[in-house]
Amino acid sequence: MNVLVIAEHDNKALKPATLNVITAASRFSGNIDILIAGGNCQDVAKEASTIKGINDVICMSDAALEAQLAEPLAEAVIQIQGDKNYNVILAPASTFGKNLLPRISALLDVQQISDVIEIISPSSFKRPVYGGQAIATFESNDEFKVMTVRATAFDKASTEGGQATIEEISFNSPKNFGTAFVGLEVAKTERPELTGAEKVVSGGRALGSKENFKMIEELADKLGAAIGASRAAVDAGYVPNDYQVGQTGKVVAPELYIAIGISGAIQHLAGMKDSKTIVAINKDEEAPIFKIADYGLVGDLFEILPELTKKL
Amino acid sequence: MKILVPVKRVVDYNVKIRIKSDQSGVEDSNVKMSLNPFDEIAIEEAVRLKEAGKASEIIVVTIGPEKAQDILRTAMAMGADRGVLVSTDLKIDLGGIEPLMVAKCLKALIENEKPDMVIMGKQAIDDDSNQTGQMLSALLGWPQATFASNIEIDNGQANVTREVDGGLETLKVALPAVVTTDLRLNEPRYASLPNIMKAKKKPLDNKQLSDFNIKLTPRLKLVSVEEPPKREGGEIVSNVDELLDKLKNEAKVI
Numbered sequence A: 001m002n003v004l005v006i007a008e009h010d011n012k013a014l015k016p017a018t019l020n021v022i023t024a025a026s027r028f029s030g031n032i033d034i035l036i037a038g039g040n041c042q043d044v045a046k047e048a049s050t051i052k053g054i055n056d057v058i059c060m061s062d063a064a065l066e067a068q069l070a071e072p073l074a075e076a077v078i079q080i081q082g083d084k085n086y087n088v089i090l091a092p093a094s095t096f097g098k099n100l101l102p103r104i105s106a107l108l109d110v111q112q113i114s115d116v117i118e119i120i121s122p123s124s125f126k127r128p129v130y131g132g133q134a135i136a137t138f139e140s141n142d143e144f145k146v147m148t149v150r151a152t153a154f155d156k157a158s159t160e161g162g163q164a165t166i167e168e169i170s171f172n173s174p175k176n177f178g179t180a181f182v183g184l185e186v187a188k189t190e191r192p193e194l195t196g197a198e199k200v201v202s203g204g205r206a207l208g209s210k211e212n213f214k215m216i217e218e219l220a221d222k223l224g225a226a227i228g229a230s231r232a233a234v235d236a237g238y239v240p241n242d243y244q245v246g247q248t249g250k251v252v253a254p255e256l257y258i259a260i261g262i263s264g265a266i267q268h269l270a271g272m273k274d275s276k277t278i279v280a281i282n283k284d285e286e287a288p289i290f291k292i293a294d295y296g297l298v299g300d301l302f303e304i305l306p307e308l309t310k311k312l
Numbered sequence B: 001m002k003i004l005v006p007v008k009r010v011v012d013y014n015v016k017i018r019i020k021s022d023q024s025g026v027e028d029s030n031v032k033m034s035l036n037p038f039d040e041i042a043i044e045e046a047v048r049l050k051e052a053g054k055a056s057e058i059i060v061v062t063i064g065p066e067k068a069q070d071i072l073r074t075a076m077a078m079g080a081d082r083g084v085l086v087s088t089d090l091k092i093d094l095g096g097i098e099p100l101m102v103a104k105c106l107k108a109l110i111e112n113e114k115p116d117m118v119i120m121g122k123q124a125i126d127d128d129s130n131q132t133g134q135m136l137s138a139l140l141g142w143p144q145a146t147f148a149s150n151i152e153i154d155n156g157q158a159n160v161t162r163e164v165d166g167g168l169e170t171l172k173v174a175l176p177a178v179v180t181t182d183l184r185l186n187e188p189r190y191a192s193l194p195n196i197m198k199a200k201k202k203p204l205d206n207k208q209l210s211d212f213n214i215k216l217t218p219r220l221k222l223v224s225v226e227e228p229p230k231r232e233g234g235e236i237v238s239n240v241d242e243l244l245d246k247l248k249n250e251a252k253v254i
Ligand SMILES: Cc1cc2nc3c(=O)[nH]c(=O)nc-3n(C[C@H](O)[C@H](O)[C@H](O)COP(=O)(O)OP(=O)(O)OC[C@H]3O[C@@H](n4cnc5c(N)ncnc54)[C@H](O)[C@@H]3O)c2cc1C
Pocket: A203, A204, A205, A206, A229, A230, A231, A232, A233, A244, A245, A246, A247, A248, A249, A250, A260, A261, A262, A263, A264, A265, A266, A267, A268, A271, A281, A282, A283, A284, A287, A299, A300, A301, A302, B013, B037, B038, B125, B183
């Protein structure tokens, strides 16, 4: 059984979720290759070659792949698949993987499996549906399996001890895909990255303003935590879109998740209920978030939050 | 410019779903069904483009049971011009119609209708697949712009801002293209009563999925649907000191 993991990276370094996907790939007990496709991405290939459990690193560096748009990237994977005939193709269930993998599946005429949380056998998988309100088990009868993997459901593979060979393959698709990259506005932060953080402090609508949201930042900084938010807080403009946790935002599973002024709608819970310890601070003792919180504190966040930050 | 909007009928997002006791699926009798929220956003965007004079016609399409007519009527009450129902008895949430089949059926319709743009939801909130738009765009060989939070049409091109994990990405795609919507693209309107009445008279075309040349056997066999692991709510602490004590000495997370 040969498995291909499509790495997520920014042409300089691997995104950590790739390591979780490699652990998922190891469940197929076969050879695992990793594809680094991008522009001037040789450093990433080198980084990937030491990951434990990797057979070959395939490096495809081409100007047409630099922005990692789905159209050329899918063609790149189809080209490689034509040579190597992988049985399984995996990518992280991040916006990168979600954007790319269905394109590859359609071109290979495979029904993709999204957001896999458990690999029961090489053809049987579990995934959450209905915003995490149910877990479905599916058996795929496709010849190839193509799937995105929920990073939080698998441990990270070790970045040491591997000695993979790096194979450079050139991209031979000359097509114009009709898509041009214009720009990427990155929300810069010194804080830990949300999806990989050990601690997350999230704020909701109750914060009331962007200024008040600074109270969340102060607590997060005391704890060395990443910052998350409910959809309502993002919609109201307190924080950028990439802070959203939930069914349609990011999925996190830190050691500690503190939800402040968040009611606990199903769609929010879908993104955080696998956290190890959950703390909820809310003035409404009936708020649904308390039903899943390990520790609940009922009260006004504008009194509790400063006290908590001060006493830490 | 003609815009095609594929829409799905799903369990309303406010409903707490119930799993059938034999684990064969999710209870769907006597459950409130609605337009998939992301598809509502897609319709709203198409209607705004029409109001701005950029689009001339909006066609809404759904693949589903006879009853799915109701969401087409809702879409037409919001401003879509006509609807196409592709009927099937197969389940549309899990263990029946799959994104690849939907994409193949939409492709066939699109080759016939020749729209200049497809705007659709990024994700159906029942199967949470997030696949159909990307698949459709691959099958058509069209550009894709997924997870859109802003769309501007200009000179046969669409400038699309996308919500990605790292922030906001902007793409320029040549039309025809497939664009999928994210939550912050717009806030869908409510249909007014006069518009609901008017929508009843708008044309609604009926087709059968079995008349399309698509194999209708699912590639993914649904084995079971279970409750997720239950999370027990813990305790209510009385103050900040108690909380800190628990976090330090019991949970040992700080
Ligand atoms: C298709 C779809 C997808 C969605 N995806 C997501 C998603 O990915 N993520 C997400 O988060 N949401 C998502 N939502 C939205 C979700 O349904 C909720 O609307 C949202 O999570 C509510 O955010 P909130 O808890 O901040 O606001 P509210 O529900 O308004 O809750 C605010 C809470 O703050 C409490 N409060 C108020 N004042 C104070 C105070 N002074 N001190 C302490 N507590 C106070 C209140 O008691 C209340 O519980 C989605 C919705 C749809 C339809």
